[in-house]
Amino acid sequence: MKLLEQAPLSAKFGMAIIVVYVIAAVFAPILAPYPQRAIVGSQFEAISAAHWLGTDHLGRDMLSRLIYAARNTVGIAVAATALTFLFGCMLGFLAATIGGWGDQLLSRAADTILAIPTLIFALMLLTVFGTALPVLVLVIGFLESPKVFRIARSSAMNVVVMDFVEAARLRGEGVGWIMRRELLPNVMAPLVAEFGLRFCFVFLMISALSFLGLGIQPPLADWGAMVRETAQLISFGVPTPLIPAFAIALLTIAVNFVVDWFLYKQSGLKEERA
């Protein structure tokens, strides 16, 4: 608790925003005035007492969709990031633990995937495999995992040469045990910060894909898709498409602020001495 009080203003602001988003996601059905798929008015209604943010191109309530999207977009981004970490950490630790040819093979495979721009690769894979939600999560998990792999591998490399790992090996522990019980607890700190950053990238990528029409599909509410659906309004001087875009930006900023503070705290001592 004391730690939280010491946090700079930007980090406190970030944490507050994240809490608001989590509440919106969890209690969406209670908070939202209308269901996300219900057509409750005419097309593109202006802001009114019944529709605080107006209605979209099919006459659905914007505010309700904005709240439900917190659940859909953020939920899927968290799932994809978690999958990214599951792939990336497991393979990264594995590469560090077994070394030799296995390590070479995994590292070169990761390099190859990293050599293709992620968004382009994602567009191609989603064209081939379709845009069902599990496919979306899998594709993003697959494409982002090499970045986590590199970090997991390089941090695990430093630990793998320690005496206690050697001791565990001599005790006859298996690769799984070493990865889970010896490596994981010792590389948690950099991985937590990486999780925050990776979440931002994944979240922005899902939004970009949805904006391009290949991410989360209608009728599910999603911020990127909402921008796309209401985009024509902007040329009439109505700022509606900016609202879901702002929702995306705000969450990413909040997470970035918190991660920045976390990284600063980790490196803070070193910088002081220098």
Next chain:
Amino acid sequence: MARIAVLIAQRLGLGVLILFAVSLIIMFVVELLPGDTCQELMGQGATPQTLQACRAALGLDDPMHERYLSWLGGMLTGDMGISLANQRPIDELVIRRILNTFFLAGIAAAIAVPLSLMLGILAAMYRNSIFDRIVNVSTLTSISFPEFFVAYILIFIFAVELGMFPSVSNVHADMAFQERLYRSLLPALSLTLVITAHMMRMTRATIVNLMASPYIEMARLKGIRGMRIITYHALPNAFAPIINVITLNLAYLIVGVVVVEVVFVYPGLGQLLVDAVSNRDMPLVQAGALMFAAVYVLLNLFADIVSIISNPRLLHPR
């Protein structure tokens, strides 16, 4: 020098290998699709006989490695096949579009590079000052913005409210340079805002790192002024990492361009790729993806080579 030549040759070899692997992946992924080009072309009404004839004509019955080789050969010689959606040769479409994309990315880079270098150096010089804090928070904020958010804000302010720029950048080949520039400025500006933040933060980090090194401390102890330390002592050593930063961000720019092109309906390669994806026009998707990947790989390769060349430890081996 010999060592550098060997290192560069190794990098080039690796680059070719990666491009080869990328082309293999792009080809293989599409092979996983159910059905083939002929079924897509003829749709539901195709009889087995016409399908057979079409496959024979396009060479789809050949074994996979032969088809891969002829596809790759076509890509290298500029014969990229025919678009399924409008039956036009792909190379015509792709080459015109990619020039437009380079034009857009070029303007963005011309604005972003000097701007971010200046901001980065200033922020590093006045580290922990109010200026540094403001730049830090505002760049962190703009990194967090999705590209389309930046783009729509710019449209809202400059195209709709002020009416200074068009909100749709429909450039075409026979347009005067000034007109073209004018129409591309808003998308270029959105791209600039996105990459300036990255570049500026990396420049700042590089300079801050350098400023902590002993020879800078020595210069400071000799009583040299701040600006002179930066220009005479820090910058020459910062060139290599800074060029690296610029090239990496140009690679990022080439990809960031996709979303911005779609927002502004700019006729670039990104827009073409997205259209091809929504039409499920696989040959065009393959060609577009390969183009993007090739530019991306080449820029990264260039960054690698520049950092090898500009490393004085390699230039003057002991």
